[in-house]
Each structure stands twice: as structure tokens, then as C-alpha cells.
Amino acid sequence: MPEVLEACLEKGAAGAEIISSGFSELGTTEGKDLEKKIQEIAARGIRVIGPNCFGIYCPKSGLTLLPGPDLSRQSGPVAFLSQSGGMSIDFAHTGKWMGIRFSKVISFGNGADLRETELLHYLASDPETRVIAMYIEGIKNGDAFFRAIKEAARIKPVVIYKGGLSLAGQRAVVSHTASLGGSRTIWQSILNQVNACQVQDMTEMAQSCLAFSLLPAKEFKKISVIGGGGALGVTACDTAENFGIEIPPLSAALQAKIEAFLPQPGSSAKNPIDVANPYVRPRALQEVLRLAAQDEQIELQIIIPLLYHYKPLAEARGKSVAEITPYKELAFAIHDIVKETGKPVIAVMPNPKKGADDLDILEMLALARKEFLERGIPVFDEISDAVRALGNVNTYYRKEGFGK
Amino acid sequence: MPEVLEACLEKGAAGAEIISSGFSELGTTEGKDLEKKIQEIAARGIRVIGPNCFGIYCPKSGLTLLPGPDLSRQSGPVAFLSQSGGMSIDFAHTGKWMGIRFSKVISFGNGADLRETELLHYLASDPETRVIAMYIEGIKNGDAFFRAIKEAARIKPVVIYKGGLSLAGQRAVVSHTASLGGSRTIWQSILNQVNACQVQDMTEMAQSCLAFSLLPAKEFKKISVIGGGGALGVTACDTAENFGIEIPPLSAALQAKIEAFLPQPGSSAKNPIDVANPYVRPRALQEVLRLAAQDEQIELQIIIPLLYHYKPLAEARGKSVAEITPYKELAFAIHDIVKETGKPVIAVMPNPKKGADDLDILEMLALARKEFLERGIPVFDEISDAVRALGNVNTYYRKEGFGK
Numbered sequence: 001m002p003e004v005l006e007a008c009l010e011k012g013a014a015g016a017e018i019i020s021s022g023f024s025e026l027g028t029t030e031g032k033d034l035e036k037k038i039q040e041i042a043a044r045g046i047r048v049i050g051p052n053c054f055g056i057y058c059p060k061s062g063l064t065l066l067p068g069p070d071l072s073r074q075s076g077p078v079a080f081l082s083q084s085g086g087m088s089i090d091f092a093h094t095g096k097w098m099g100i101r102f103s104k105v106i107s108f109g110n111g112a113d114l115r116e117t118e119l120l121h122y123l124a125s126d127p128e129t130r131v132i133a134m135y136i137e138g139i140k141n142g143d144a145f146f147r148a149i150k151e152a153a154r155i156k157p158v159v160i161y162k163g164g165l166s167l168a169g170q171r172a173v174v175s176h177t178a179s180l181g182g183s184r185t186i187w188q189s190i191l192n193q194v195n196a197c198q199v200q201d202m203t204e205m206a207q208s209c210l211a212f213s214l215l216p217a218k219e220f221k222k223i224s225v226i227g228g229g230g231a232l233g234v235t236a237c238d239t240a241e242n243f244g245i246e247i248p249p250l251s252a253a254l255q256a257k258i259e260a261f262l263p264q265p266g267s268s269a270k271n272p273i274d275v276a277n278p279y280v281r282p283r284a285l286q287e288v289l290r291l292a293a294q295d296e297q298i299e300l301q302i303i304i305p306l307l308y309h310y311k312p313l314a315e316a317r318g319k320s321v322a323e324i325t326p327y328k329e330l331a332f333a334i335h336d337i338v339k340e341t342g343k344p345v346i347a348v349m350p351n352p353k354k355g356a357d358d359l360d361i362l363e364m365l366a367l368a369r370k371e372f373l374e375r376g377i378p379v380f381d382e383i384s385d386a387v388r389a390l391g392n393v394n395t396y397y398r399k400e401g402f403g404k
Numbered sequence: 405m406p407e408v409l410e411a412c413l414e415k416g417a418a419g420a421e422i423i424s425s426g427f428s429e430l431g432t433t434e435g436k437d438l439e440k441k442i443q444e445i446a447a448r449g450i451r452v453i454g455p456n457c458f459g460i461y462c463p464k465s466g467l468t469l470l471p472g473p474d475l476s477r478q479s480g481p482v483a484f485l486s487q488s489g490g491m492s493i494d495f496a497h498t499g500k501w502m503g504i505r506f507s508k509v510i511s512f513g514n515g516a517d518l519r520e521t522e523l524l525h526y527l528a529s530d531p532e533t534r535v536i537a538m539y540i541e542g543i544k545n546g547d548a549f550f551r552a553i554k555e556a557a558r559i560k561p562v563v564i565y566k567g568g569l570s571l572a573g574q575r576a577v578v579s580h581t582a583s584l585g586g587s588r589t590i591w592q593s594i595l596n597q598v599n600a601c602q603v604q605d606m607t608e609m610a611q612s613c614l615a616f617s618l619l620p621a622k623e624f625k626k627i628s629v630i631g632g633g634g635a636l637g638v639t640a641c642d643t644a645e646n647f648g649i650e651i652p653p654l655s656a657a658l659q660a661k662i663e664a665f666l667p668q669p670g671s672s673a674k675n676p677i678d679v680a681n682p683y684v685r686p687r688a689l690q691e692v693l694r695l696a697a698q699d700e701q702i703e704l705q706i707i708i709p710l711l712y713h714y715k716p717l718a719e720a721r722g723k724s725v726a727e728i729t730p731y732k733e734l735a736f737a738i739h740d741i742v743k744e745t746g747k748p749v750i751a752v753m754p755n756p757k758k759g760a761d762d763l764d765i766l767e768m769l770a771l772a773r774k775e776f777l778e779r780g781i782p783v784f785d786e787i788s789d790a791v792r793a794l795g796n797v798n799t800y801y802r803k804e805g806f807g808k
Contacts, residue, residue: 022669052670069716070761084635090756097759137638163638166645171653172638172676201639201788231488234541234567234576235605241570249575265426266456272576312473352494355501356770357474359763366760384605 001051002037009046017065018050024110025052027174035112042113053109054085057092059102060128066105068092076101077130078209079123081116084163085109087135087202094206097366099373100213103128117144124152131212133159133205137173138182150194156403157212157396158196161205162187195399197392204388207380211389212396214378215344219397220300220390222246224292225272225383226285228304228348232383233272236302239384243391247271250295261287278309282326286333293341302386304348305330307368308361311353321360327368335375347372347379348386405455406441413450421469422454423489428514429456431578439516446517457513458489461496463506464532470509472496480505481534481617483527485520488567489513491539491606498610501770503777504617507532521548528556535616537563537609541577542586554598560807561616561800562600565609566591599803601796608792611784615793616800618782619748623801624704624794626650628696629676629787630689632708632752636787637676640706643788647795651675654699665691682713686730690737697745706790708752709734711772712765715757725764731772739779751776751783752790 001018008016023035035051042048049055055065060075066089078100082088088107095102103126108115116139123129132152139145152158164173165184191198199205225236225247237247250258250271258269261284267276273288289301310325317324334345349368353361369379380386396402405422412420427439439455446452453459459469464479470493482504486492492511499506507530512519520543527533536556543549556562568577569588595602603609629640629651641651654662654675662673665688671680677692693705714729721728738749753772757765773783784790800806 026669084633084638086633087635090754093756097757097762135635137635163635163642166642168645168651168676169638169641171674172634172641172672172678201643201786202635203786203788229488229490230576231491231539231541231567231606234488234573237573237576238567238570239605241572247572265430268576270575272572274576350494352497353501354766354770356767356774358501359767359770362758362766363760363763366758366763370760382605382607384607 001034002041005038005041005046005048009041009044013046015047015049017053017055018048018112019053019055019065020050021052021109023051023112035110038112048113049106050109051112052085054088054107056107057088057102057105066092066107072096072101074101075103075128077103077128077213078133079103079126079129079131080105080133080135081119081123082107082135083109083111083116083137084135091133091135091202091206094202095209097369098206098210099369099379100206100209111140115140117141117148120145120148120152124148124155129156131157131159131209133161133209135161135163135202135205137163146190146194149191149196153194153196154402159199159205159208159212159392160191160196161199161202162191195396195402197396199392203385207385207389208392210378211393214376215300215390215393217397217403219394220245220344221394222248222297223300223302223390224250224295224298225302225304226288226292227273227275228306228350228383229276230274232304232350233274236272236304236383236387239387243387243394245387245390245394248297250292250298254291254295258288258291278306279313282329282333285330286337289334289337289345290341293337293343298343300343300390301345302348302383303334303345304350304383307349307365308351308353310364311358311361322364322367325364325368327364328371331368331371331375331377334372334377338377345377346386346390347377348381348383349379350382405438406445409442409445409450409452413445413448417450419451419453421457421459422452422516423457423459423469424454425456425513427455427516439514442516452517453510454513455516456489458492458511460511461492461506461509470496470511476500476505478505479507479532481507481532482537482613483507483530483533483535484509484537484539485523485527486511486539487513487515487520487541488539495537495539495606495610498606499613501773502610502614503773503783504610504613515544519544521545521552524549524552524556528552528559533560535561535563535613537565537613539565539567539606539609541567550594550598553595553600557598557600558806561797563603563609563612563616563796564595564600565603565606566595599800599806601800603796607789611789611793612796614782615797618780619704619794619797621801621807623798624649624748625798626652626701627704627706627794628654628699628702630692630696630705630707631677631679632710632754632787633680634672634678636708636754637678640676640708640787640791643791647791648798649791649794652701654696654702658695658699662692662695682710683717686733686737689734690741693738693741693749694745697741697747702747704747704794705749706752706787707738707749708754708787711753711769712755712757714768715762715765726768726771729768729772731768732775735772735775735779735781738776738781742781749781750790750794751781752785752787753783754786
């Protein structure tokens with residue numbers, strides 16, 4: 001390996017990626033020495049990513065060293081820095097269907113040369129990156145890193161998943177990327193101080209990146225919730241309170257107008273607005289969204305269409321569920337309302353039917369998600385996921401002078 | 405409606421279900437009066453479930469008044485009591501693919517006659533029910549309910565999702581099931597006192613029921629984690645610590661034996677055991693499980709097979725991913741190990757590929773889940789879900805004299 005890198009340097013290559021493992025993460029003297037050699041060669045004029053990594057995925061330039069020939073070729077505003085190769089490829093795949101588009105994904109592994117601090121500096125000033133996500137197991141130079149993250153988080157949202165905060169986790173990161181874990185409390189308080197968004201797992205990281213990349217850069221304190229049925233409305237309220245988000249009753253005049261579009265009895269126009277019936281047409285839902293947006297308090301709307309209920313209807317009519325479900329009309333209707341009212345809408349599409357005999361529902365929901373995403377409408381599976389992601393957006397923009 | 409019920413009483417019917425809405429949940433005098441009439445007739449000798457509900461689903465007797473002709477016909481140990489009709493049907497469908505089998509699901513809506521307290525008494529002594537789950541928005545008689553739940557939770561696990569603990573949530577439950585919400589702190593402390601398992605949403609309720617119904621009735625303090633790759637091992641450790649579960653290093657002698665079955669370099673036999681490669685054969689994974697179980701500390705094992713990685717392999721060989729993925733062999737191998745060692749195994753099968761072009765992966769995973777479940781092996785999508793459910797099992801059995 002050192003010979004090959006040496007040859008690259010002589011040829012005048014600006015950079016190299018070392019994907020192989022077998023370096024410092026082994027914990028052996030041999031492995032550590034090999035990594036030191038890489039560092040020495042790098043110091044003489046070639047920048048190195050790795051070893052023990054998957055390298056770079058950059059859809060814009062077409063450069064994908066990650067093992068993902070089927071990754072999305074669309075580029076977008078989210079950059080992801082990962083010490084773990086597995087996490088980098090899983091996150092890139094998750095982003096593909098969830099609707100996160102990437103400027104750059106960089107798996108840097110052991111980080112013998114380029115690592116968290118320099119890469120963070122780079123992304124902070126990268127005009128193609130609006131949101132930075134990181135999976136980090138350990139840092140090399142604490143002071144420099146926290147200065148870098150402070151600087152970056154001022155300019156754009158930084159979502160951090162710090163792995164290895166438990167005792168066992170610290171042991172695991174040593175054998176994974178030869179890193180030191182660090183204390184839970186110290187990380188929490190420092191990330192809090194610099195207003196970085198700390199998440200607890202990859203799913204929360206992905207959902208937060210989706211919200212940061214598709215929602216306008218501001219806080220949304222009061223929201224309306226439409227659809228989903230009674231219990232989902234209750235869940236929405238309980239979860240929203242945990243994140244400091246209010247679902248206030250709409251004005252009585254608006255409630256009366258909304259009622260005209262809802263089936264009776266069983267519905268409620270208060271907010272959450274329980275439409276009582278999963279087959280209410282997109283046109284009627286559009287009117288409800290339009291009316292609810294007229295309440296000055298409302299800054300954002302969440303709609304919960306229960307599209308899986310179209311399956312029995314499709315069966316009764318001898319059609320496929322994708323044919324019969326009006327997800328396109330709904331995506332168009334919501335898109336129009338967002339443009340008209342200037343208030344963003346989030347869609348939540350839960351699905352209790354995920355067995356082998358309900359793959360047609362999974363397919364229809366995947367198609368629906370694409371239609372919504374193409375129109376800039378973020379989609380989540382569960383109301384609690386949507387509200388948690390929105391809570392993270394709110395926490396970031398609540399502080400004065402961030403993300404400008 | 406009262407006339408029909410009156411006629412049923414005269415005919416000598418023991419019970420009736422009223423599915424219609426339009427009663428006290430409307431908040432009108434008319435609605436409340438109508439409900440009072442129902443109560444008066446019931447008091448003269450006919451028990452009533454409802455109104456404003458979906459009624460009963462009982463696979464053993466074949467009685468299904470819930471709108472789910474495609475619900476599972478297998479019966480099992482979990483009973484579900486729900487004030488919400490939507491939640492009852494969603495939970496029953498979720499249980500179908502997730503592997504929860506039901507003794508009875510009862511959606512009781514406004515609960516004009518039979519409701520939480522009496523139904524809980526009934527389920528506490530029902531020999532077909534080993535686990536009770538409840539979605540509750542409000543209770544009628546606090547004292548009686550808490551005596552009932554105290555009694556039930558002594559005998560078997562009671563998993564409770566209490567909706568309407570926020571201010572907005574309380575408003576929402578009034579229009580949903582005409583209930584009063586109650587304070588978050590009071591509910592938490594009372595449920596804690598009686599050792600009922602309080603969950604935050606339907607997903608956690610389902611996952612906890614799965615764990616309670618498939619795992620032996622005891623606490624599992626120390627576990628091993630196998631597979632998944634480095635970062636997932638780190639996530640496992642960090643999450644486990646949050647729930648008081650330990651992932652201790654295995655004895656050095658066992659680590660050396662395990663290493664013989666793992667690809668080098670990149671793997672780690674410490675615990676979490678990083679198998680470094682998603683294509684390690686079921687036979688080798690079986691040996692790893694067998695060896696890790698020999699460590700006396702280990703009480704339960706979690707295996708994380710990354711089956712979605714078989715897709716590129718399947719494509720390269722011109723086969724379908726379901727054909728090529730060795731999920732059956734893996735299910736058999738794990739089943740044998742559980743029998744042999746007496747230590748349960750939980751499978752976690754994450755999947756970052758859920759788009760419309762990866763439905764074949766979703767299908768394969770649904771088939772794999774079925775194979776695992778048929779052999780009594782609980783399956784979760786995410787390591788954090790598995791650990792949280794296990795944490796709930798542990799909290800229940802930690803207290804002396806519960807679940808006997």
C-alpha cells in the first residue's frame with residue numbers, strides 16, 4: 001500500500017482513497033506502523049481519504065467510490081461525513097427513497113490524513129451543501145473539531161450522530177475505527193452549546209436531514225394536523241407537546257367553514273382535524289388545508305392520508321391499489337396549497353400492512369412518496385417521526401443568527 | 405338504535421355491539437341522551453360494547469366484527485383493548501405481519517356499558533391471554549380502574565398506551581371518544597407503581613407485545629450482539645445502555661474460538677461481534693451463536709443479518725433476491741441454537757432500501773420474517789426497537805412476584 005501511494009504522489013496526483021482495512025483499527029503495532037507510513041507520504045503532498053473506508057459519493061461529478069451502483073444520480077443539498085463505511089452506504093441508500101439528495105457523501109474511516117475537522121471546514125464553505133450530517137465515533141483534536149463545528153453550525157444546520165457514548169460502545173468503536181468514544185454528558189453539552197443537532201440513531205439523522213433540506217429555514221411553533229383519524233390526532237398532539245410544538249384550536253369561524261367539507265358524524269374540525277373517513281377526496285382535503293392555513297397562528301400543516309385503506313376498495317373494483325389511490329391528485333393539491341398559502345405541508349403516510357400479501361400497498365406508497373417528494377413535500381411514515389424532525393428544525397432556527 | 409337494542413333484550417340476547425357513532429362523542433345533548441338510553445336498556449340485562457367502536461375480533465371463535473376480512477385467523481396470547489376503533493384495526497393488522505397473535509381484540513369506543521375496568525378484569529383471568537395491551541384515552545372510574553390494572557399486572561404483563569396526556573391531546577380525546585385525558589405525571593407514576601408497561605405510541609406497543617409474547621418470562625441483563633457491521637454494533641451498545649442492558653466482552657478463550665469462524669481483517673469477536681461481511685454463511689453464524697452462548701454471563705443473543713446485501717449478488721447471478729438469500733437456513737440454524745442453549749435469540753433485519761425499485765428486497769424480508777416467526781424468533785427492523793422492547797420486558801420481570 002505505501003508503495004502505491006508513493007507512486008501516486010510521484011505522478012502528481014492531488015488525492016487518493018484507501019479503501020482497504022488492516023491498519024490502526026487492528027490494534028496491532030504492524031497496523032499502526034502501516035498507517036503512520038500513509039501519514040508520512042500524505043504529508044509530502046497528496047491528500048488521503050481512508051484507510052478502512054468506502055470513500056466518496058458525489059452524484060454531481062459522477063464520482064462514486066461507495067459500493068452503490070444503484071445510488072441516486074440526482075444531487076442535492078445534504079452532505080454526509082461518516083467515520084463508518086457501512087453507515088455511509090446505508091445512509092446514502094436510505095436517502096434515495098426517503099428523498100434526501102446529496103452534495104457529497106464522504107466515508108473517511110480511520111482518517112489517517114483528511115478527517116472530521118478539515119472535512120467539516122470544507123463543507124461549511126461548500127456552496128453546494130446546505131445541510132451537514134455526520135456520523136462520528138471519535139475525534140482526533142477536540143479543540144480544533146469544536147471550533148470547526150461551531151463555525152459550521154452558525155452557517156448551516158449540522159446534524160450529528162455520535163456513536164460510542166456508552167461504555168460498551170466505546171469498546172466497540174476502538175475495534176471499529178480505532179477511535180476514542182468520549183463522555184455522553186460532555187458531547188451533549190458541547191453540541192448543545194454550538195447549536196448542533198444531536199440525534200440518537202441513523203433513522204433520526206435521515207429524517208432530520210429530510211426536514212432541514214425541504215422546509216424553509218425558520219421555526220414552526222404552531223401547526224395544524226389534518227386526517228389520520230381520532231387516535232392518530234391524539235398521538236400527534238401528545239408527541240408535539242414533547243417537542244414544544246402547539247396544535248392550537250382553529251378560530252370558530254374557520255371550524256364552521258371546514259365542517260362543510262367533512263363527512264358527518266364522526267369528524268372534527270377543531271385541530272387536529274379528524275376527517276373521519278379515509279376516502280375524502282383530494283379536492284375536499286385541499287379546501288380543508290386552504291381554510292386551516294387562513295388561521296394566522298398556523299405556520300405549517302401536517303396531513304395524514306391513510307392511503308392503505310384504498311386496498312379493499314381496489315379489490316372490490318378489480319383494480320390495483322396503485323391505480324385506484326388518488327395519490328397524484330393529492331400531491332398536486334398539496335403542492336398548489338403550499339404555493340398559494342406560503343405555509344409548508346408535511347405528509348405522514350402510516351401503513352399497518354407490511355406483510356408479504358400486502359406488497360402492493362408498499363409499492364403504491366413508494367410511488368406516492370415519489371410524487372410528493374418531486375413536489376418538495378416531505379413524507380414520513382409515522383407522525384412521531386415527522387414531529388421529532390420538525391422539533392429538530394425548530395431547535396436550530398430558534399436561536400438568533402443561525403443558518404444565515 | 406334504542407328500539408333495536410330493546411328488541412335484542414326481549415329476544416334474550418346476552419350481548420350486543422353498537423358500531424355506529426353519533427352519541428356522546430358529539431358533545432350534544434341529543435347524543436348524550438341517546439347514550440343514556442343505551443345504558444338504561446343495558447342495565448336491564450344485555451351487555452353492550454360500543455357505541456362508536458369496531459367491536460370484537462376473536463380469531464379462535466371466528467368472530468370478527470372489525471372491518472378486517474384479511475386479518476390473521478391464527479389465535480395467540482395477546483389481547484388488545486382499545487377505546488379507538490382505528491387503533492384496534494391498525495394494531496390487529498400490524499400484529500399480523502409483525503408476528504403478534506391475538507386471543508381477543510376489543511374496540512369499545514365510548515364504552516356506554518362494558519369498558520376498560522370490566523374488560524381488564526375479564527382478560528386478567530382469561531386463560532387464553534398471556535399479555536394484555538391497551539389503548540386508552542380516558543377512564544370512567546379511576547379507583548376501580550387502577551385496582552383492576554394492579555390486579556391484572558401482577559398476573560401478566562399489561563402494556564398501556566395512554567393517549568391524550570398533552571393539553572391539545574386532551575381536547576382531541578374529547579371529540580374522539582368523549583373522554584377526559586388526565587395528567588401525564590399522575591398516569592406515569594400510577595402505571596409505574598403497579599408495574600404496568602407504559603409505551604409512547606402504537607409501534608412501541610406492538611414491539612413490546614411481540615417481545616412479551618415470544619420471550620421467556622424473565623429478565624435478560626446481559627446479552628451478546630452478532631453481525632450488523634461496526635456502526636450497528638456501536639448503536640446496539642449505546643442503545644442498550646439507555647435501557648440498562650449490558651453487552652459485556654466475552655471471555656478471551658471464547659473470543660479466540662469465535663475468530664476462527666470470522667473473515668479477517670475487519671471482524672471483531674469481542675461482543676458486539678462484528679462479522680465484517682454480510683455473506684458469512686448461516687452455518688458459521690450458528691457456530692458463533694453457539695460459542696457466544698457458552699459464556700455464562702450471556703442470557704440472550706441478538707443477531708443482525710444484513711440480508712439486503714444479497715440483492716447485488718442475486719443480480720450478478722441472474723436470480724431473484726428471495727431465491728438467493730439463505731434466510732431459511734438462518735431461521736433453522738437459529739432455532740436449533742435456541743433449543744440447544746436455552747438462550748433466546750432476537751433477529752434484527754434492517755433495510756435501508758425501501759424504494760419502488762427495491763420491492764424485491766421488501767418481499768424477501770417479509771418472507772424471512774415469516775420463517776423466523778414460525779420458529780418463535782422475534783424479528784425487529786431496527787436494533788433500537790429490539791432493545792427498547794427488551795428493556796420493557798426486563799422492567800416488568802425485574803420486580804419480584806410479577807407474571808407468576
